[in-house]
Every structure is written in structure tokens, then in C-alpha cells.
Amino acid sequence: MRNSFAWLWPLIGFASLIALWQAVIVGFGVRPFIAPDPLTVGRAIWQYRWLLWDNLRPTAAEAIGGFCIGNSIGFLLATLFVHSQRIRSIYFPIVVLFNTIPIIALSPVLILIFGLTMTSKIAIAAIICMFPTLVNTLRGLESVSHSExxxxxxxxxxxxEVFLRLRLPRSMPFVFTALKIAATSSVIGAIVSEWVGAERGIGMLIIQSTFDYRTELLYASIAASSALALSMFGLVTLLERYIVRWRAN
Structure with a gap:
């Protein structure tokens, strides 16, 4: 009975957040050009729904592409590192060093290499996704005990056989933890890449609406990007429940 109503708790949390947002707007007298109230944002989402949809599609394609490529590379590197300590000792510090470069600084470099194309944006999203997946997968693959x-x-x-029957099943909870992080990070990477340069996308729409002081469109764009990230997170969670069935709820 308790689990059947578990879906209510996120709704309660979302409703409380909307109520707090409205209370802050009314209580502090926040001007609409700074932060519109939730109802205004809701109307803007409906009013600009086709504009949001047209710009959400390229962002979603960039995020999904980066998610798939980045996680694949992270998983393959983790598999390589767990089977070769020498290769891990040589290249893992380089991966860590590469990850320390701010993505906002790396974005112009990738755009110079690939141009203002979807390839550069997918690459940026992939780089953001790769490192968490690498670290978590490596930890999961190494989580087997000595007795096992x-x-x-x-x-x-x-x-x-050791990899397929022991290491891989043991790593699945760690892998899906990384995938959940990557699901939201890939959207962030796609949006950041669009800030540097893009003709379409939610990131471009956020920048444009900010400079035009169209605050309601700005908040509607942010809501659309959040919906995309939540959708990807939800899909990964459902996939985890289907694959990692032995894990206790």
C-alpha cells in the first residue's frame, strides 16, 4: 500500500516548490522582468510551445548523442583499465587532467575543430558524461571480493567469464548511478555548447531571451530544459529497475 502511493511524494515536493516560488514573488514584490510568477511562466510555455519544441529537438539530439557516446567511451575505458594496471597507471591521470579543464573553456576549441555543427555540441556533451561513468564503472568492476x-x-x-559473470553484474548499480548523473549532465553540456554558438537550441533561446528581456520566455526555456533532463533521468531509472532486478528497493 505504501509503495502504491510513492508517486505522490514527488508531486507534493513539486507543488511545495511552486507554492514557495509564488510566496517569494508576492512576499518580496519581485518585479516581473526579474522573475515572473508560476502562472505567467505556465502561460508562456503554452504560448511559445512550438518555438520551445523547435529548439528543444536539436538540444535533445545533442544531449542523447553525447550521452550515448560519452558513456560508451567511459565504459570501454573502465573495462580497459580494470584489465591492465599498466595502461591505467599511464592514462588515468591524463583523463583526470583532461577533466579538470572547464567545459566552457573547452567548448570554443571543439567548435574551432568541428565548426558550428551538431558534432561539436555532441562532443561537448560526451566529454561531460564520460568521466563520471569511467570512475563509477571502474569502481564497480573492482568491487568484487577476493573470495569471489x-x-x-x-x-x-x-x-x-570473470568479466561477464562476476565483474559486470557487480558493476551495474555503479554504472546506473553514473548514467543518472550523465542523463542530466548531457543536457547541461548541450546547452553550454549552444551558448558558445548555435542557430537553434534551448541554449540559444535562453541567451536570446535574456538579451531581449523576455523573462517569461527565459523561464519557459529553462522549464523545457529541465523537462528534457528529467525525462532522460526517468528513462535511465526505469531501465535500471528492469536490468538490476536483484537490487533491493
Whole structure:
């Protein structure tokens, strides 16, 4: 019975956030050009729904592309590092160093290489996704105990069998934790890449509406980007429930 009403709690949290937003607007007398009230934003979402949809599609394509490529690279690197300590010692510090470069500083470099195309934006989103997946997957692959490894040796398991039957299942909770982070980070990466230069996209719409002082469109664009990130997060969560069935709820 308790689990059947679990979906109510997020709705209560969302409703309380909207109520707090309205209370701040009314209580502090915030001007509409600074922060519109929730009803105004709701009307703007409906009024500009086709404009938002036209700009949301390229952002979604960039985020999904970056999500798939970045997580694939992160998973492959983690698999390589767990099987070769020497390669890990050589290249893992380089990956960490590369991750320390602010993405807003790296974006112009990638745009110079790939141009103002979707490729550069996918690359930026992929870079943001890669490192969390690499670190979490590596930790998951190494989470097997010494006794489990000894048992696999006694059973004469090959390295491939150890990976597929022991390391990979053990790493799944860690992998999906990384995927949840990447689901939202990929949207951030796509939007940041559009800030540097784009003809379409939610990031471009945010910049344009800010400079035009169209605050209601700005907040509507932010809401659209949040809806995209939440949708991707929700899909990853559903996939986790389907694949990682042995994990306790």
C-alpha cells in the first residue's frame, strides 16, 4: 500500500516548490522582468510551445548523442583499465587532467575543430558524461571480493567469464548511478555548447531571451530544459529497475 502511493511524494515536493516560488514573488514584490510568477511562466510555455519544441529537438539530439557516446567511451575505458594496471597507471591521470579543464573553456576549441555543427555540441556533451561513468564503472568492476575471485579461479573461469559473470553484474548499480548523473549532465553540456554558438537550441533561446528581456520566455526555456533532463533521468531509472532486478528497493 505504501509503495502504491510513492508517486505522490514527488508531486507534493513539486507543488511545495511552486507554492514557495509564488510566496517569494508576492512576499518580496519581485518585479516581473526579474522573475515572473508560476502562472505567467505556465502561460508562456503554452504560448511559445512550438518555438520551445523547435529548439528543444536539436538540444535533445545533442544531449542523447553525447550521452550515448560519452558513456560508451567511459565504459570501454573502465573495462580497459580494470584489465591492465599498466595502461591505467599511464592514462588515468591524463583523463583526470583532461577533466579538470572547464567545459566552457573547452567548448570554443571543439567548435574551432568541428565548426558550428551538431558534432561539436555532441562532443561537448560526451566529454561531460564520460568521466563520471569511467570512475563509477571502474569502481564497480573492482568491487568484487577476493573470495569471489578465488572461487572463479578454482572453477577455471577465463578472464572473459570473470568479466561477464562476476565483474559486470557487480558493476551495474555503479554504472546506473553514473548514467543518472550523465542523463542530466548531457543536457547541461548541450546547452553550454549552444551558448558558445548555435542557430537553434534551448541554449540559444535562453541567451536570446535574456538579451531581449523576455523573462517569461527565459523561464519557459529553462522549464523545457529541465523537462528534457528529467525525462532522460526517468528513462535511465526505469531501465535500471528492469536490468538490476536483484537490487533491493
Amino acid at each position: 575471485m578465488e572461487l572463479m579461479k578454482i572453477l577455471s573461469a577465463t578472464r572473459r
